[in-house]
Amino acid sequence: MKSPSSLQKRLGLGLTLGMTLLWLGATVGAWLVVQHELNEAFDSALEETAQRILPLAVLEISNREEPREAQHVATLKMDNEYLMYVVRDAKGQILMQSHDANPKIFNPQPSEGFSTTKKYRLYGASALRQTLFIDIAEPLGHRREAAREALFALLLPLLALIPISLLGTWLFVRISLRSVLAYRRAVEARGVGDLSPINVTRLPAEIDPLADAVNHLLERLRKALEAERSFTANSAHELRTPLAATLAQIQRLRHEAPEGPLQVRAAKIENSLRELARLSEKLMQLAKAEGGGLLSETPQDLIPLLAHVVDEWNHSSGQRIELQLPKQPSVYSTIDPDAFGILLRNLIENALKYGAADQPVQVSLTHQAVLRVINGGPVVPEPVLQRLTERFVRGSREAGGSGLGLAIAKTIVQGVNASMVLASPATGRLEGFEVCIFLPLCSMSQN
Numbered sequence: 001m002k003s004p005s006s007l008q009k010r011l012g013l014g015l016t017l018g019m020t021l022l023w024l025g026a027t028v029g030a031w032l033v034v035q036h037e038l039n040e041a042f043d044s045a046l047e048e049t050a051q052r053i054l055p056l057a058v059l060e061i062s063n064r065e066e067p068r069e070a071q072h073v074a075t076l077k078m079d080n081e082y083l084m085y086v087v088r089d090a091k092g093q094i095l096m097q098s099h100d101a102n103p104k105i106f107n108p109q110p111s112e113g114f115s116t117t118k119k120y121r122l123y124g125a126s127a128l129r130q131t132l133f134i135d136i137a138e139p140l141g142h143r144r145e146a147a148r149e150a151l152f153a154l155l156l157p158l159l160a161l162i163p164i165s166l167l168g169t170w171l172f173v174r175i176s177l178r179s180v181l182a183y184r185r186a187v188e189a190r191g192v193g194d195l196s197p198i199n200v201t202r203l204p205a206e207i208d209p210l211a212d213a214v215n216h217l218l219e220r221l222r223k224a225l226e227a228e229r230s231f232t233a234n235s236a237h238e239l240r241t242p243l244a245a246t247l248a249q250i251q252r253l254r255h256e257a258p259e260g261p262l263q264v265r266a267a268k269i270e271n272s273l274r275e276l277a278r279l280s281e282k283l284m285q286l287a288k289a290e291g292g293g294l295l296s297e298t299p300q301d302l303i304p305l306l307a308h309v310v311d312e313w314n315h316s317s318g319q320r321i322e323l324q325l326p327k328q329p330s331v332y333s334t335i336d337p338d339a340f341g342i343l344l345r346n347l348i349e350n351a352l353k354y355g356a357a358d359q360p361v362q363v364s365l366t367h368q369a370v371l372r373v374i375n376g377g378p379v380v381p382e383p384v385l386q387r388l389t390e391r392f393v394r395g396s397r398e399a400g401g402s403g404l405g406l407a408i409a410k411t412i413v414q415g416v417n418a419s420m421v422l423a424s425p426a427t428g429r430l431e432g433f434e435v436c437i438f439l440p441l442c443s444m445s446q447n
Contacts, residue, residue, distance in 0.1 A: 007180075008173050008181075023158055031147070031151045031154055034150045034154075035147045042121070042142075043114060043123070047123055050123055060096065061096065061132065082142050084097075084098050084101040084138075086135050088135070105119070106137060119141070120138060122135060123135070123136050176204075179203050180207055182200050198218070243280060244277070253266050279404075282405070283404075286408050294415040296334055296336045300334070300340070301332055302331045303329070305337055305344075306323070306325070307323065309344045313349075313352070320361055321363055322362050326365060331365060332442040333439045333441060333442055335412075335439055335440065339416065343437075346408050347373040348363065348373060350405040350409075354375065358376075360376075368441060371437045371439060372435070372436050373435045374435075389410040391404060392407075417440060421437075421438075422436075
């Protein structure tokens with residue numbers, strides 16, 4: 001799937017590209033105007049030069065002893081001149097020419113006005129009733145060089161302006177989108193269970209209705225989840241008393257019933273009621289995990305909490321749990337003690353229920369607040385492993401249970417901004433199942 005592009009990047013590049021294209025268009029337009037003006041200036045110079053040289057040429061030819069003899073006008077300094085001229089009579093005979101003039105570049109017959117060949121721009125004028133003509137030629141390469149230099153003079157500043165405009169556009173877009181970026185950070189910083197409104201001031205008019213719609217959606221979702229959690233918690237709570245009373249009556253009936261089918265039925269009903277009571281307890285734990293309040297205002301030392309819960313389970317499970325604690329005396333975390341107790345009880349209960357009965361359950365806590373619960377048993381297939389944290393999913397159908405233990409643990413882990421990793425086989429083993437939870441570590445644990 002293609003990753004979405006940044007609005008800031010698109011605006012910055014788009015605006016810079018648009019401004020560059022406009023500048024290039026303006027530069028080309030200005031260059032065309034400059035080129036037209038240069039041509040007019042060069043034509044004017046050709047015409048003025050012809051008008052200045054022609055009277056002098058007429059005077060020089062008239063004072064000669066041999067007026068029909070061609071004469072080269074010497075130059076004071078030898079260099080490449082841009083203008084070349086010839087003075088001819090009406091028949092085209094050359095009477096005078098500049099020192100580097102090539103007669104082949106001029107028209108065969110003298111004429112008046114402007115004309116253009118492949119390489120030269122020509123201008124002709126006449127005197128003495130069109131008996132003497134002057135033709136002046138200017139290389140077109142001279143004009144092209146001047147136009148090229150003018151174009152470079154217009155483009156060179158543009159090369160410096162492009163990166164400056166890109167930086168300026170990027171800064172302007174970033175400042176303009178500051179509130180949008182703040183809104184994005186506020187959304188990204190939200191935890192899984194945080195459905196409170198997102199308040200960011202001075203959003204653009206295009207984004208503000210979207211932010212209001214998101215807040216309305218969050219409010220509706222919060223109310224729906226609260227109604228669901230309230231229903232689950234109230235239902236489970238209300239079921240505890242009648243379930244306990246019914247279970248007591250069934251137990252009494254079972255003891256009073258004679259040996260036979262009635263007592264067997266009573267035993268089955270008692271087991272079903274016990275499963276229903278455990279399911280009710282799990283639903284209450286799930287409602288608490290989803291209801292928030294999983295973080296403590298003050299840091300909590302996890303070591304005594306962990307030791308207390310493990311000691312309780314060892315009394316009821318025949319010392320099947322092996323506890324490994326860090327060398328340092330305290331490990332502080334921001335998780336609520338009740339939430340930590342629910343998390344740990346569900347992990348230990350899951351390990352005892354689905355692990356191998358002849359192997360102990362290993363519970364360990366590191367100084368970095370990493371909690372591990374490992375049990376023996378066969379390897380859990382990868383497709384099943386990926387779905388174990390879903391509700392009402394069990395790894396083994398032979399073992400009893402509601403399939404909510406790991407789902408409750410995952411909900412608590414997400415609520416405290418921690419992470420949970422499931423592995424099978426366990427780390428360093430060829431079999432077994434491992435749950436590794438990276439709890440939020442408090443700085444007090446460094447003391």
